[in-house]
Amino acid sequence: MLDADFFHRWMAAAAALVSREADHLTDLDSAIGDADHGSNMQRGFAAVTAVLDKEPPQTPGAVLALAGRQLISTVGGASGPLYGTLLRRTGKALGDAPAVTPQQLAEAFGAGVAAVAQLGGAQAGDKTMLDALLPAAEALGTSFGAARDAAEEGARATVPMQARKGRASYLGERSIGHQDPGATSSALLVAALADTVAADGSGS
Ligand code: ADP
Ligand code: MG
Numbered sequence: 740m741l742d743a744d745f746f747h748r749w750m751a752a753a754a755a756l757v758s759r760e761a762d763h764l765t766d767l768d769s770a771i772g773d774a775d776h777g778s779n780m781q782r783g784f785a786a787v788t789a790v791l792d793k794e795p796p797q798t799p800g801a802v803l804a805l806a807g808r809q810l811i812s813t814v815g816g817a818s819g820p821l822y823g824t825l826l827r828r829t830g831k832a833l834g835d836a837p838a839v840t841p842q843q844l845a846e847a848f849g850a851g852v853a854a855v856a857q858l859g860g861a862q863a864g865d866k867t868m869l870d871a872l873l874p875a876a877e878a879l880g881t882s883f884g885a886a887r888d889a890a891e892e893g894a895r896a897t898v899p900m901q902a903r904k905g906r907a908s909y910l911g912e913r914s915i916g917h918q919d920p921g922a923t924s925s926a927l928l929v930a931a932l933a934d935t936v937a938a939d940g941s942g943s
Contacts, residue, residue, distance in 0.1 A: 740838035745935065746802035747791050752931035752938075754784035760927055767920040771907040775816060776920040783814035783822070799839050803830030817905050818921055821855050821868060822928075828854035841936075845879035852876045859904060866900040866907060866914065868921035875929045883933040890929035894922040 757764070757780045765777030787806045796802045807827030810819055829851030833839050839847075852872045861867045871893040878889035895918065902914035905921070 740840060741799060741844060742838040743796055743798050743802050746799045747795060749932050749935045750791055750806050751788050752935050753928050754788045756927045756931050757781055757784045757924060764920050764924055767918055767923055770917040771902065771910055771914045772920060773906060776818065779814045779816050779818055780924050783810045783819060786813040798835050798837055800830040800833035800835055821859055824854050824858050825851045848879055849876045861904040864900060865904045866897045866902040866919045867904050868925040870897045871922040871925035883936045887930050887933035890926040894918060894926040897922045
């Protein structure tokens with residue numbers, strides 16, 4: 740079972756990975772955007788860990804809801820509301836159970852990803868974070884490791900795509916040949932989840 744502390748550790752692992760990869764995310768965003776994705780994500784997840792450390796919520800759903808609210812209020816740009824919605828909606832789907840099964844998390848994450856698609860109006864193949872999140876949500880029903888692999892593969896698959904949503908879409912065909920920053924950070928979020936499971940074996 741995955742308890743509130745597990746979700747707290749997932750967010751901390753995500754913050755560490757995003758911080759380590761911030762320059763890379765910003766480089767990707769400088770190619771097809773405005774070079775702020777690394778700093779946006781770093782600022783947002785630093786704020787998430789700060790609030791979770793200060794007032795640790797008691798349930799998995801409350802951890803994700805608080806993290807999502809924090810991302811919405813600290814990250815400007817497109818990615819703040821989208822990531823905030825992902826975590827809030829996933830948290831809402833988990834309800835107020837003190838601990839959840841990996842299968843419940845997989846279903847809730849699917850609901851969170853669907854909410855991102857609804858908010859941003861994007862679908863698979865539009866070269867956005869959804870190209871990592873959709874395959875990850877699907878694979879999460881199998882295992883955390885499969886979800887990590889699917890997200891990384893999904894992020895890599897954005898390279899030959901032409902962006903149809905967000906700032907990169909303004910570039911038209913010139914967006915082709917670059918990996919999408921949001922899909923790349925989404926793969927980090929899923930990798931942090933798999934790392935957290937591997938660190939304590941709570942997913943097995
Ligand atoms: P901004 O584009 O406002 O500068 P960021 O640089 O932080 O915001 O985030 C850019 C990322 O947001 C993109 O790489 C893409 O993955 C994601 N994104 C942008 N618009 C959408 C959308 N409509 N739906 C899903 N993801 C989107
Ligand atoms: Mg940007």
